[in-house]
Amino acid sequence: MTWFELNQDLVWDLLGRHARLAIPAVLISVVIAIVLGRIAWRWPRVGSVVLGISSLLYSVPALPLLIVIPVILSVPLRSETNLVIALSVYGTALLAGTAADAFRSVDIRVREAAEAMGHSPTGIFWRVDLPLSLPVLLSGIRVVAVSTVSLVTIGALVGISSLGSLLTDGFQRNIREEVAIGVVGTMLLAMALDLLIVALGAVLTPWQQRTKAGATT
């Protein structure tokens, strides 16, 4: 009997927990990064300060961050909320600059024509800038998703269960297979999420697929 066969239920349970930690963190990062990126794009001076602070935050080591967040926001140290907040900080920091670039990538002629046709400023955001910034934005989201999935494992160090628990437990008890499954499982989850985002991107940007394919029917 291998370790995996004996502990299947545990692995699946941890995989589920891992995904439930990573996915909300990615979603929160995307929303906040779009807001910050929009601000940075609209007001470049404020933007350079915001982006500067966010890259500073990205350089804070994970373990201290997990200890500082409960002190500042009074959430329990071992709670999933604590980890999701920490992951969102990193995700946002990683994505905000890309979001600003994404808005800059929108063709100024298209935006001006849309404005001249009578789109309101909110209409421009939802109907023009957001969809047209998707290709650049999605490439950034893929990076954040993969990095978030691998960062989730850090939570195991303070007792927040995920596939990372297999790493800490496996190292402690010297079960190589358990460690290997922790590593491979994390990588597979990251790849699955990446594929999901790519597929979602294809659905959300049909004009790109059709124009690239050069279809003429």
Add this chain to the structure above:
Amino acid sequence: MGIEFSGVSKTYPDGTEAVAEFSCSVPSHRTLALVGTSGSGKTTLMRMVNRMIDPTTGTVLIDGSDVRDLDKVALRRSIGYVPQAGGLLPHRKVIDNVTTVPVLCGTPKAQARADALELLAKVGLDPSLAKRYPGQLSGGQQQRVAVARALAADPNILLMDEPFGAVDPIVRRDLQDQLLALQSELGKTIVLVTHDIDEAFRLGDQVIILRTGGIIAQSGSPQEIVAAPANDFVRDFIGADRAERTLRTVDLDGRQVVVDGDDRPVGVLS
């Protein structure tokens, strides 16, 4: 009543004086063509009409009311706008590009789509193109879509900024003919920006030739300008000295043949 520019100037924040003390009026159902060298303030002037730019001094009136008193978004929806090449929404199908303004104004989608298909035919596009994205069309087809889009909400005024500037001469000619045919049917009040003097003469009832700083070099009908260029700038700009502008007739077997300065025949007097 139409559009009236009354002593408008525009100085950009960086100090560029794009337009100085410009006045002119465009009667309803007529076409004004603004021509001039690059940077002469044509786009700046045109954009004052739909308040994409507010003049530093002076006023722009539409049918007697100052555009400054009108809501920007509502004003823009009421004016058709044909941008330069590349102004279509690349992520929206042709049909959705054309229905943009009617849908923004609250026309039911089905109604707007039916109207749009009709309009596409009117500008010479096959309705089967309606489901394509702009990136799947040629440059000339894209500009036809842009014209259809500008007409979709049946505006009284049409603003066109070098609409055919990026297509080859044969297609351009074709698009110009189409526009002339449409205009004789629809009778919009049009402000057309171009740097092609021949296009201005073909499409404009009134032509204004601008020089740097938005200063009027000459204003008048194409005939008036060709007959009496006001100064050397205009003479140079319209190529008055070019061989093909100096026509004369020669008698050939009793028929009056018109030839240009190089003795090339251009036609026969009827």
